[in-house]
Amino acid sequence: MCRLLKCCCGPSSKTMKMLISLIMARKLCGIYHVCYTWGKTNVIPRRFLAAINNDFKRAKFEEDFLSSHIETTGFQKFLLTVGSAAVSLLDPTRADMIAVMGETAGDSAFRYILQTMQSDSEGQEILRNRPRINSLTVDLEKLRQMPDGTLGRAYIAFLDYNKVTPDSRLTVQFVDDVKLAYVVQRYREVHDLIHTVLGMPTNMLGEVTVKWVEAIQTRLPMCVGGALFGPLRLYPKQRQKYVKYYLPWAIQTGTNCKFLMNIYYEHRWEQPIIELHEELHIKMLEVPKS
Amino acid sequence: MALAKKLLEVKRRIISNYGIGFHTVSKRLYEMKHEGNASKETHFGFETVKETEKAEKVHSVFETVASKYDLMNDAMSFGVHRVWKDIFIQRLGPTADTLLLDVAGGTGDIAFRFLKYMHIAGKMSGRVTVCDINEAMLDVGQSRAEKLGFSSKQIDWLQADAEKLPIDDASFTAYTIAFGIRNVTHIDRVLEEAYRVLKPGGRFMCLEFSQLNNEMLQWMYDQYSFQVIPVMGQIIAGQWKPYQYLVESIRRFPNQEDFKAMIEDAGFCQVNYENISFGIVAIHSGFKLCS
Numbered sequence: 186m187c188r189l190l191k192c193c194c195g196p197s198s199k200t201m202k203m204l205i206s207l208i209m210a211r212k213l214c215g216i217y218h219v220c221y222t223w224g225k226t227n228v229i230p231r232r233f234l235a236a237i238n239n240d241f242k243r244a245k246f247e248e249d250f251l252s253s254h255i256e257t258t259g260f261q262k263f264l265l266t267v268g269s270a271a272v273s274l275l276d277p278t279r280a281d282m283i284a285v286m287g288e289t290a291g292d293s294a295f296r297y298i299l300q301t302m303q304s305d306s307e308g309q310e311i312l313r314n315r316p317r318i319n320s321l322t323v324d325l326e327k328l329r330q331m332p333d334g335t336l337g338r339a340y341i342a343f344l345d346y347n348k349v350t351p352d353s354r355l356t357v358q359f360v361d362d363v364k365l366a367y368v369v370q371r372y373r374e375v376h377d378l379i380h381t382v383l384g385m386p387t388n389m390l391g392e393v394t395v396k397w398v399e400a401i402q403t404r405l406p407m408c409v410g411g412a413l414f415g416p417l418r419l420y421p422k423q424r425q426k427y428v429k430y431y432l433p434w435a436i437q438t439g440t441n442c443k444f445l446m447n448i449y450y451e452h453r454w455e456q457p458i459i460e461l462h463e464e465l466h467i468k469m470l471e472v473p474k475s
Numbered sequence: 476m477a478l479a480k481k482l483l484e485v486k487r488r489i490i491s492n493y494g495i496g497f498h499t500v501s502k503r504l505y506e507m508k509h510e511g512n513a514s515k516e517t518h519f520g521f522e523t524v525k526e527t528e529k530a531e532k533v534h535s536v537f538e539t540v541a542s543k544y545d546l547m548n549d550a551m552s553f554g555v556h557r558v559w560k561d562i563f564i565q566r567l568g569p570t571a572d573t574l575l576l577d578v579a580g581g582t583g584d585i586a587f588r589f590l591k592y593m594h595i596a597g598k599m600s601g602r603v604t605v606c607d608i609n610e611a612m613l614d615v616g617q618s619r620a621e622k623l624g625f626s627s628k629q630i631d632w633l634q635a636d637a638e639k640l641p642i643d644d645a646s647f648t649a650y651t652i653a654f655g656i657r658n659v660t661h662i663d664r665v666l667e668e669a670y671r672v673l674k675p676g677g678r679f680m681c682l683e684f685s686q687l688n689n690e691m692l693q694w695m696y697d698q699y700s701f702q703v704i705p706v707m708g709q710i711i712a713g714q715w716k717p718y719q720y721l722v723e724s725i726r727r728f729p730n731q732e733d734f735k736a737m738i739e740d741a742g743f744c745q746v747n748y749e750n751i752s753f754g755i756v757a758i759h760s761g762f763k764l765c766s
Contacts, residue, residue: 255705255715255716258702260702261702261706265706265709265710268710269709272710285710358715
């Protein structure tokens with residue numbers, strides 16, 4: 186760089202040399218990223234930076250997986266399935282038992298979801314990058330400031346209205362393959378977004394409707410169970426509405442709309458929901474007020 | 476400018492020589508100086524951890540399990556732990572002038588049984604000090620004491636480390652530790668403290684999981700421990716790892732004979748042990764008699 190300066194400026198003044206070197210430094214900073222870690226200085230071209238960051242995220246999920254994964258034998262998995270099923274029925278407030286049952290009993294469904302994600306380009310990107318949705322990875326404040334009608338704004342409005350946080354999802358413990366474990370983790374973290382996209386609240390009716398859509402799309406046993414047995418707990422008036430409006434809409438949406446786990450929600454915060462619905466072939470449910 | 480360049484050169488030389496970051500070089504030198512204290516290792520279940528870390532890890536295990544401790548005890552042993560503790564107190568055979576120190580007594584099982592024994596024997600003067608390193612366990616114990624109707628005059632609750640008891644020499648006539656001694660970092664220090672706080676003639680009693688004397692039964696016990704107990708922990712208490720630690724720490728604890736030798740090393744006399752339930756638990760007993 187010094188030789189360049191000498192070549193172009195020749196016998197010019199020191200200030201000129203400094204100015205030109207500053208301009209060149211700025212230009213280079215735009216092209217290269219200087220990474221300084223414990224005595225080693227790496228100069229990385231910026232166009233590779235995103236890929237490296239994604240490698241870190243991907244590696245980070247593997248780290249989280251290794252720290253929270255618990256080795257279990259087949260017998261233990263069987264005991265866990267039976268025990269957690271019993272406890273889920275006896276004490277529905279034990280959300281962790283429902284999660285454990287989902288993990289131990291859903292192997293074939295996980296493989297189906299993985300296969301479906303692998304055969305779509307956006308799904309492949311999700312599997313490559315392994316993004317997580319929690320309060321550290323998603324800037325909730327930025328979502329609050331987005332214009333109305335965007336996915337981001339609707340999501341944060343959903344979280345605030347129902348007083349839930351994206352951190353309430355448990356980490357996967359009993360799935361042995363890291364790829365399948367990621368699929369399960371993604372399913373749990375994307376559940377609230379599916380609520381938002383479908384426009385369903387978190388009351389019993391809304392939950393059962395979302396469970397129907399998820400059951401049709403993902404074939405997860407917990408979703409199927411929830412979809413079939415959840416309506417038993419509805420009040421008669423809700424049940425009427427359910428049978429007349431919600432259930433047919435759920436089945437129609439579940440079969441027609443695009444696979445909801447194939448959507449890279451983190452890249453679509455600014456997308457208007459109407460556009461998203463068109464892309465996914467979702468028609469919002471209209472319940473006439475009786 | 477030249478000075479800065481020289482410093483960078485020196486740093487580069489150091490890094491190229493040691494091959495690691497500069498700060499880790501100085502950290503390594505510091506550790507070499509203080510080697511004796513920092514890098515001794517011990518076991519935590521089947522893991523190996525630094526001694527300084529073990530106490531913290533055990534503390535967090537018991538904090539997590541405190542609220543469901545008694546329920547899990549009943550589930551894992553199918554209620555038999557109550558029988559073990561009853562036998563333990565009967566072997567102790569407390570009298571009217573027994574001053575009992577129950578160490579690692581957290582939720583108060585031994586203390587309550589002691590007071591009930593005194594009550595049944597017609598002596599209303601029982602007094603017991605319950606000592607535990609973990610506040611959460613003591614809180615559970617205190618709320619149980621209230622529910623069962625024991626007054627605070629009969630039980631003292633003390634938060635302390637069994638390796639360094641804040642108690643004067645020769646203050647108690649009986650020292651009990653039930654299912655606690657396998658969790659400590661230095662068993663020998665706990666035994667020495669026990670010797671110190673007991674009066675001459677005082678009795679040390681320990682109830683702890685031990686090794687079975689029959690290989691077939693040991694195998695069945697191992698299968699049950701490793702296959703079923705952590706699963707029970709996950710289902711009933713929502714925690715797997717504390718119960719994995721529990722079954723692993725049982726295997727790491729010295730067997731009946733070795734533990735008897737350790738008690739004798741601490742100065743106790745007339746040390747013997749009794750196996751209960753084929754050796755699943757053992758009651759070790761020693762007296763502070765020899766001067």
